[in-house]
Amino acid sequence: MSKTLVLGGAGYIGSVVTRFLIEAGHDVMVLDDLSTGHADALPAGVDFTHADISAAGELFAAQPYGAVVHLAAKSLVGESVVHPSKYWHTNVIGTRALLDAMTEHQVPRLVFSSTAAVYGEPEQIPISEDAPTKPTNTYGATKLAVDMMISGECAATDLSAVSLRYFNVAGAAKGAGERHGTETHLIPLALDAVAGKRDKLTVYGDDWPTPDGTPLRDYVHVADLARAHVLAIGAAHPGEHLICNLGNGNGFSVKEVVAAVEQVTGMKMPIAYGPRRVGDPARLVASAQRASERLGWHPELDLTTMVADAWAFAQSRPSATDSGDTSL
Numbered sequence: 001m002s003k004t005l006v007l008g009g010a011g012y013i014g015s016v017v018t019r020f021l022i023e024a025g026h027d028v029m030v031l032d033d034l035s036t037g038h039a040d041a042l043p044a045g046v047d048f049t050h051a052d053i054s055a056a057g058e059l060f061a062a063q064p065y066g067a068v069v070h071l072a073a074k075s076l077v078g079e080s081v082v083h084p085s086k087y088w089h090t091n092v093i094g095t096r097a098l099l100d101a102m103t104e105h106q107v108p109r110l111v112f113s114s115t116a117a118v119y120g121e122p123e124q125i126p127i128s129e130d131a132p133t134k135p136t137n138t139y140g141a142t143k144l145a146v147d148m149m150i151s152g153e154c155a156a157t158d159l160s161a162v163s164l165r166y167f168n169v170a171g172a173a174k175g176a177g178e179r180h181g182t183e184t185h186l187i188p189l190a191l192d193a194v195a196g197k198r199d200k201l202t203v204y205g206d207d208w209p210t211p212d213g214t215p216l217r218d219y220v221h222v223a224d225l226a227r228a229h230v231l232a233i234g235a236a237h238p239g240e241h242l243i244c245n246l247g248n249g250n251g252f253s254v255k256e257v258v259a260a261v262e263q264v265t266g267m268k269m270p271i272a273y274g275p276r277r278v279g280d281p282a283r284l285v286a287s288a289q290r291a292s293e294r295l296g297w298h299p300e301l302d303l304t305t306m307v308a309d310a311w312a313f314a315q316s317r318p319s320a321t322d323s324g325d326t327s328l
């Protein structure tokens with residue numbers, strides 16, 4: 001049986017995806033440099049290589065691989081604006097080396113973690129995969145560049161590739177959850193604030209052109225997302241690059257997320273209102289129609305479940321986040 005390589009499998013989403021792949025019967029090898037991931041997030045007993053993505057070719061030379069699930073990336077929007085070189089090197093040059101190694105060793109299938117950040121400020125809601133791609137930061141630009149590289153590779157070879165454009169991923173599943181060293185995401189920061197592990201949650205602006213003045217995002221449960229990866233392996237024809245948005249199709253404002261956190265925890269959130277965060281769009285809501293048609297994927301878990309699962313995971317740890325900079 002050929003193996004499935006999960007790049008970035010020690011990270012938040014990768015550690016959940018790895019568990020779902022193993023349960024679906026895949027023989028998984030995880031490769032991760034642990035730059036933002038955690039060795040103890042890996043499921044017990046999984047094969048693990050501690051290395052940079054550029055080392056994937058050595059694994060392909062050693063035994064046959066049927067698929068690669070590529071989640072390894074630098075993914076902090078603010079940091080990408082301050083340190084663009086790190087993002088182009090890891091996300092684009094690293095993935096170029098991976099694609100070359102896959103072609104050399106004839107690895108036939110790829111699933112890639114793309115992002116809603118490739119769309120920038122959308123002209124229309126919900127956002128379909130055919131919407132204009134105008135990223136507003138280096139992170140989104142590097143992910144779009146990789147999507148374009150993958151399209152070229154599929155056209156030139158028989159590679160079957162699926163790019164999954166995640167919207168806002170949240171929640172925890174199968175004992176794995178969000179533990180970013182530098183945490184910028186709303187739900188874990190809100191959970192730490194409500195639990196008194198941070199003094200407050202700063203809401204980045206309440207003067208947005210939205211119903212309650214705070215930005216709308218499409219939150220998707222990490223378990224629903226992980227299921228999509230299992231479905232995506234083999235969903236594209238040889239030579240096809242299939243691109244699918246993954247979201248619930250519903251927008252929730254920051255204030256609505258705060259209300260959900262207060263409802264789930266039964267505690268009052270200490271809040272301060274700050275200025276808008278640079279590069280934040282007002283609304284990001286997915287059309288996931290293509291994922292439904294091509295992957296047979298339908299998200300099942302709602303915002304309350306995401307918050308409740310993230311809360312249960314956070315309570316199992318000393319802190320949902322560290323005390324690092326949240327504005328990156």
Ligand SMILES: NC(=O)c1ccc[n+]([C@@H]2O[C@H](COP(=O)([O-])OP(=O)(O)OC[C@H]3O[C@@H](n4cnc5c(N)ncnc54)[C@H](O)[C@@H]3O)[C@@H](O)[C@H]2O)c1
Pocket residue numbers: 007008009010011012013014031032033034035036037038051052053054070071072073074075090094113114115116165166167168169170180
């Ligand atoms: N979290 C979200 O809401 C979200 C939304 C859209 C897209 N994404 C994408 O999903 C993927 C996973 O995100 P996450 O939130 O789990 O992040 P994460 O930082 O927790 O996971 C990324 C993993 O990749 C590893 N890694 C990074 N650079 C590497 C390298 N050069 N070689 C080997 N391993 C490397 C890290 O150690 C980490 O384990 C990323 O590609 C990200 O861009 C995330």
Ligand SMILES: O=c1ccn([C@@H]2O[C@H](COP(=O)(O)OP(=O)(O)O[C@H]3O[C@H](CO)[C@@H](O)[C@H](O)[C@H]3O)[C@@H](O)[C@H]2O)c(=O)[nH]1
Pocket residue numbers: 075077115116117118166167168169184185186187189201202203204205215216217218254277280284326
């Ligand atoms: O302390 C905080 C943190 C966030 N927010 C707001 O909460 C919303 C969600 O922010 P966050 O959780 O940081 O996610 P996004 O900035 O929407 O970005 C995530 O979702 C995108 C897709 O929608 C992905 O491309 C990115 O990789 C991923 O980080 C935004 O309106 C932020 O302004 C606050 O008000 N205060």
